[in-house]
Amino acid sequence: MSDALHTLEATVLAEIPLARAMQLRLRDYSGDCLTIAAPLAPNINDKGCAFGGSLVSLLTLAGWGLIVLRLRELDRKCDVYVQDSSVRYFAPVWDDFTAQARLAPGEFWETFASALAARGRARLSVDGRVALADGADACTLQARFVAIAKS
Amino acid sequence: MSDALHTLEATVLAEIPLARAMQLRLRDYSGDCLTIAAPLAPNINDKGCAFGGSLVSLLTLAGWGLIVLRLRELDRKCDVYVQDSSVRYFAPVWDDFTAQARLAPGEFWETFASALAARGRARLSVDGRVALADGADACTLQARFVAIAKS
Numbered sequence: 153m154s155d156a157l158h159t160l161e162a163t164v165l166a167e168i169p170l171a172r173a174m175q176l177r178l179r180d181y182s183g184d185c186l187t188i189a190a191p192l193a194p195n196i197n198d199k200g201c202a203f204g205g206s207l208v209s210l211l212t213l214a215g216w217g218l219i220v221l222r223l224r225e226l227d228r229k230c231d232v233y234v235q236d237s238s239v240r241y242f243a244p245v246w247d248d249f250t251a252q253a254r255l256a257p258g259e260f261w262e263t264f265a266s267a268l269a270a271r272g273r274a275r276l277s278v279d280g281r282v283a284l285a286d287g288a289d290a291c292t293l294q295a296r297f298v299a300i301a302k303s
Numbered sequence: 304m305s306d307a308l309h310t311l312e313a314t315v316l317a318e319i320p321l322a323r324a325m326q327l328r329l330r331d332y333s334g335d336c337l338t339i340a341a342p343l344a345p346n347i348n349d350k351g352c353a354f355g356g357s358l359v360s361l362l363t364l365a366g367w368g369l370i371v372l373r374l375r376e377l378d379r380k381c382d383v384y385v386q387d388s389s390v391r392y393f394a395p396v397w398d399d400f401t402a403q404a405r406l407a408p409g410e411f412w413e414t415f416a417s418a419l420a421a422r423g424r425a426r427l428s429v430d431g432r433v434a435l436a437d438g439a440d441a442c443t444l445q446a447r448f449v450a451i452a453k454s
Contacts, residue, residue, distance in 0.1 A: 167349040170357055173324030198318040204363050204385045206321055209356025216355075233392065234355045240387045 156221055157181045164213065171213065174206055178217065183225075185254045186218040192248050202245035202290075207282055211293035212237060214253035215278035219297055226265055230299040235275070237295035245282060245290045253280040256294065264299075272301040307372055308332045315364065322364065325357055329368065334376075336405045337369040343399050353396035353441075358433055362444035363388060365404035366429035370448055377416055381450040386426070388446035396433060396441045404431040407445065415450075423452040 161178040164171045175194050180187040188210055195206035212234055219232050255261070256277035267274035280293040312329040315322045326345050331338040339361055346357035363385055370383050406412070407428035418425035431444040 163349060167347075168354055169345045169347065170321070170324060170354050170360075173321060173345075194320045194324075196318075196320065198314065199382055199384075203319055203321050203360075204367075205356065205360025208359050208363070208388075208390075209321075209354075212355050212359070231350055233350075233395070236389070236391045237359075238387070238389045239359075241385055244384070 154181060156224055160217060160221060160224075164217070170209065174209065176210060176213065179250060181218075181221055183222075185252055186214050186221065187250050187252045188214045188217065189248065189250045192246070199244070200246070202249055204241060207241070207245065207249070207251070207291045208237070208239050208293065210249070210251040211239070211253065211280035211282065211291065212295060214251040214280050215293070215295045215297060218253045218255075218278060219276055219299060222261060223299060228265075228268060228299075229302045230268070231302060232297055232299045235296045235298050237293055239291065239293050241291050243284060243288065243290045245284070247285060249282050249290070251280055251282050253278050255279070268299060268301065274299055305332060307375060311368060311372060311375075315368070321360060325360065327361060327364065330401060332372055334373075336403055337365050337372065338401050338403045339365045339368065340399065340401045343397070350395070351397070353400055355392060358392070358396065358400070358402075358442045359388070359390050359444065361400070361402040362390070362404065362431035362433065362442065363446060365402040365431050366444065366446045366448060369404045369406075369429060370427060370450060373412060374450060379416075379419060379450075380453045381419070382453060383448055383450045386447045386449050388444055390442065390444050392442050394435060394439065394441045396435070398436060400433050400441070402431055402433050404429050406430070419450060419452060425450050
């Protein structure tokens with residue numbers, strides 16, 4: 153695991169109690185995709201499959217983390233907030249799961265960085281997905297975030 | 304607190320570990336509106352306000368619980384799943400918070416109950432909101448659920 157990923161995982165687990173309760177782990181980061189993993193046991197619901205709140209929390213954190221990691225690479229100090237999201241639940245998840253987040257089609261890091269430099273804030277849309285073992289979608293998220301430069 | 308509300312709260316806390324981590328409490332149920340409360344401390348994020356995943360989890364549980372409580376009144380044994388949701392985050396939440404859920408406009412319990420009796424499954428849309436102390440929206444959710452009769 154890269155130093156950046158390790159540092160962000162430590163921050164998330166230290167500062168977000170629910171992330172700790174979910175026992176999430178930042179698994180992989182390629183620059184364009186962040187993967188976060190969670191075990192099923194602390195994230196089950198009354199039916200024994202993954203709780204919808206855990207799925208959307210993991211997906212939202214994956215999108216947020218993708219932007220935070222890129223901002224650190226750009227050496228920009230920002231707070232990143234989620235503004236809105238749409239989630240679709242296609243199938244119950246009966247195993248440990250991972251959420252992957254990447255930029256939505258039509259979004260570019262360069263445009264985002266330019267807007268941030270010019271105005272001190274910039275928006276970015278991210279697509280996330282939790283897949284079943286056979287590769288089919290279990291849950292997808294489209295979310296819009298805003299980064300605001302720290303003064 | 305009514306017996307039904309007390310029973311559901313006990314079930315949720317026993318069977319959904321994340322609900323326990325959030326320290327949620329089923330506060331009030333009128334038949335048309337369910338209110339769930341959560342303290343800020345176990346639900347904070349890295350910025351010290353409420354974690355988006357906690358807000359959407361509480362809202363989703365409020366919608367789910369509203370339907371579960373009505374199904375128990377109707378004496379129908381069903382599993383209730385969330386199918387999709389849209390969430391908008393308007394303002395950060397810096398205090399303990401409550402989520403309220405009620406039927407979306409144009410939805411009726413009678414139609415839902417008839418569809419469930421006829422086909423063994425039925426869909427229902429719910430609106431949820433977390434309000435700020437001054438009454439303004441902090442976070443809203445529109446979610447669609449499906450109830451499936453247990454065989």
